[in-house]
Amino acid sequence: MAARRRPTARAAALPARPPLELGRLAPSSRSVGLALALLALAVAGYVGARETSVFAVRRIEVAGGTPQVKAAVRAALAPELGRSLLRVDGDELDRRLAPLPAVLSARFDRAFPHTLRIVITPERPVLLLRSGDDGWVVSARGRVLRKVRSTRASPLPRLWVPRTTRVAIGATLAPEDGASAAAALAPVAGTHFPGHIRFVRVGPKELTFVLRSGLQVRLGDGGDLRLKLAVARRILAAVGTDVTVGYVDVSVPERPVLSSVQPQVEG
Numbered sequence: 001m002a003a004r005r006r007p008t009a010r011a012a013a014l015p016a017r018p019p020l021e022l023g024r025l026a027p028s029s030r031s032v033g034l035a036l037a038l039l040a041l042a043v044a045g046y047v048g049a050r051e052t053s054v055f056a057v058r059r060i061e062v063a064g065g066t067p068q069v070k071a072a073v074r075a076a077l078a079p080e081l082g083r084s085l086l087r088v089d090g091d092e093l094d095r096r097l098a099p100l101p102a103v104l105s106a107r108f109d110r111a112f113p114h115t116l117r118i119v120i121t122p123e124r125p126v127l128l129l130r131s132g133d134d135g136w137v138v139s140a141r142g143r144v145l146r147k148v149r150s151t152r153a154s155p156l157p158r159l160w161v162p163r164t165t166r167v168a169i170g171a172t173l174a175p176e177d178g179a180s181a182a183a184a185l186a187p188v189a190g191t192h193f194p195g196h197i198r199f200v201r202v203g204p205k206e207l208t209f210v211l212r213s214g215l216q217v218r219l220g221d222g223g224d225l226r227l228k229l230a231v232a233r234r235i236l237a238a239v240g241t242d243v244t245v246g247y248v249d250v251s252v253p254e255r256p257v258l259s260s261v262q263p264q265v266e267g
Contacts, residue, residue, distance in 0.1 A: 140186035142179030195241030220251025
């Protein structure tokens, strides 16, 4: 019987790799010069566009707010006309719009070649501040937006303040002068609250909505306001708002109290 051959190990010699030449990876002086020239042209083009009328603002588009607010925004930003879009500065726009009471915030966009677009978030009017025969519209943040000519025409809830209260358009009221009442009305602004809120009463520990029928919604302090309003809505939806005397006390929302007197019907 023939003997088997055992395999023998053989070492294969690999060809040696040539050393890496770093010089080939480095850009040539010609490439570097061309890149610097292109960079210089780009910088020059940017500076030229920034300083010339190539991208001058010729139109200001405003989105958001009433037509009156849009017109006021365009008037406030009129000095930007003719300025290059590349030089428009957000901080400068904010400074120009800050005196406008109806503007809560704004953001801008450059629509090349010649349009500056402004999107504003307007203040929400929630309260009519009354002092004597005068009336002012107040926003949810307590900012005085404008003075009204006819207080009877406004559907906003009223808050009466003393004649000595100082009211200035564009100013933010102190909590006791109307800011706390405005903040309380913010959650129901733009919604259908049963019975329509006619007046607001504010004291150190009192926040009360008086409905058109005379029914009071007593909220206590300003804590847990959304919960209290939700409880009050459910109660008013269940019992109705046609009562002329009485109150719904939700100052402790876990234990609401209803006291009502139905109107007497004469026979």
